[in-house]
Amino acid sequence: MPEGRIPLAEAVIALATAPKSNAVIVAIDQALADVQAGKGGPVPPHLRDNHGPAIPGAADYVYPHHLPERIAAQQYLPDALLETRYYEPGAIGAEGAIAERLARIRQILDSAPRPPKQP
Known part of the structure; x- marks a missing residue:
């Protein structure tokens, strides 16, 4: 597939010239640290597989x-x-648009009535 070099080169150029950020690395490292520290708990009931017992x-x-x-x-x-x-x-870069969208999501969530904590 000789033409495969073109999309590969485009991908390399896009990655090399993209604005750099470590926000994702920080996020995944924090999440993994919480998992390794045993933080967490049961999955909220409405997100669990409901094909088994009620x-x-x-x-x-x-x-x-x-x-x-x-x-x-x-x-x-x-x-x-x-x-x-x-x-x-x-x-x-694109994180600016993501930050705006995330701010809107948080605004909606913060203004919504809070459901009770899981049983």
Whole structure:
């Protein structure tokens, strides 16, 4: 496949000239440190596989795709990690747009009624 060199070269150029950030590295390192430290807890009931025995609260899942901004104010992390924020984008390159979107998501979530903590 001689033409494979063209998309490979384009990928190398895109990566070499992209704005640099270590926000993802910091985020994944923090998440892995939490896992290694034993932080966490049970998966919220509405996110668990409901094909087995009935799980109280499993039917409370909100499908984000049916909501106006596609954001559901439901619990995605275990109680012990509720206030944890791993990824904090910078303002350079595409991260600027991600930061704006993340700010809007947080605004929606912060203004929504808080569901009760999982049982």
